[in-house]
Amino acid sequence: MEKDKTLFKVFAGGPLRISGQFQIKGPDGKIIETEEPVFLCRCGDSSNKPFCDGSHKRNGFSE
Amino acid sequence: MDDPRNRQYTNGDITVFWIPSKCIHATTCFRELIEVFNPGRRPWVNMEGAPSRKIIEVVNKCPTQALIWKHNQDLTEEERKTQWRVSSEEETPRSLSGAEEPTSIRIMRDGPIVAEGKFTIIGSGDQELRPTTMTSFCRCGASRNMPYCDGTHRKIDFTDQSAENGER
Numbered sequence: 001m002e003k004d005k006t007l008f009k010v011f012a013g014g015p016l017r018i019s020g021q022f023q024i025k026g027p028d029g030k031i032i033e034t035e036e037p038v039f040l041c042r043c044g045d046s047s048n049k050p051f052c053d054g055s056h057k058r059n060g061f062s063e
Numbered sequence: 064m065d066d067p068r069n070r071q072y073t074n075g076d077i078t079v080f081w082i083p084s085k086c087i088h089a090t091t092c093f094r095e096l097i098e099v100f101n102p103g104r105r106p107w108v109n110m111e112g113a114p115s116r117k118i119i120e121v122v123n124k125c126p127t128q129a130l131i132w133k134h135n136q137d138l139t140e141e142e143r144k145t146q147w148r149v150s151s152e153e154e155t156p157r158s159l160s161g162a163e164e165p166t167s168i169r170i171m172r173d174g175p176i177v178a179e180g181k182f183t184i185i186g187s188g189d190q191e192l193r194p195t196t197m198t199s200f201c202r203c204g205a206s207r208n209m210p211y212c213d214g215t216h217r218k219i220d221f222t223d224q225s226a227e228n229g230e231r
Contacts, residue, residue: 006166006180008200010210012187016176016200021165027172027223040176044204049223050170063187063209 013062015039015052026050068154071145074110078142079122079132081108083154086129090156093197094169096121097177098214100130102157103197113214129156157197173222175199175212186210 006020018024019037026032032050039052043061046053055061070081092100098112100121110118122132133142157179166180177199184192187210199212203221206213215221 006178006182008178008182008184010185010187010192010200016210018168020182022168022180022182023165024168024170026170032170040170040200040202042201042204042210044202044221050176050202059204061204063204 010042014042014056016042024050070106070108070153071142072106072108072110073135074115074118075135076115077119077132077134078138079108079110079118079130081153082129082131083159084129085127086156086159087127088156088159089126091124091126092121092130092156094171094177095124097175097197097199098212100156101197101199102155103179103195106153107155117217170202170223171199174216175202184210 004021006018006022009017009019011017017037017039022036024032024034024038040050041048041052041055042063043056043059045055045059045061047055066082066084068083072079072081093102096113096117099109099118101107101109119132122130125131166178166182169177169179171177177197179197181196183194184198186192192210200210201208201212201215203216203219205215205219205221207215
């Protein structure tokens with residue numbers, strides 16, 4: 001069971017990684033089929049939202 | 064209004080009343096405004112989380128009037144006297160619904176990532192962050208309370224548009 005536990009990892013200046021068991025729904029309420037782990041954009045600039053596309057490296061996102 | 068489970072919360076401008084016996088767990092309040100209505104926190108209503116205008120908008124969407132609001136100048140004498148009760152044991156829309164579900168992650172349109180369930184959060188410094196069963200992560204890049212949402216996405220007009228090809 002322990003390996004299935006949902007884990008959120010915040011990367012400094014980067015995305016949010018989600019691993020374990022979870023279900024993601026988009027703004028329209030529909031389930032988004034994803035690989036696991038998934039990397040979600042935190043910088044606001046991804047062209048592939050809600051997923052990370054590496055834009056944080058170009059826009060100087062830090063946190 | 065004399066159910067001991069009832070609560071009222073104010074920001075000095077308006078007062079929000081929470082009447083658990085009327086709640087049907089529609090989840091509108093925390094889906095729309097988790098900065099204010101967060102069932103994973105005690106007290107679960109944080110009146111400082113958004114402007115009165117926004118709080119009123121979301122309270123008005125509650126389908127059952129489990130949440131209602133009044134301008135403070137319209138409070139009755141009795142409501143005015145009501146003291147904050149000990150809130151550590153208050154019920155929330157989520158505790159009322161009972162059933163435990165797998166971790167749910169919702170991407171809010173032009174807003175945060177809302178996580179609900181049993182999970183662990185590891186911060187950017189590799190430290191484990193405060194345990195909770197519900198939280199929201201910033202997606203606009205501008206929160207002053209990283210990694211959490213603080214409502215800044217509204218101020219900067221954060222939009223998901225690029226992900227949806229303008230179809231909104």
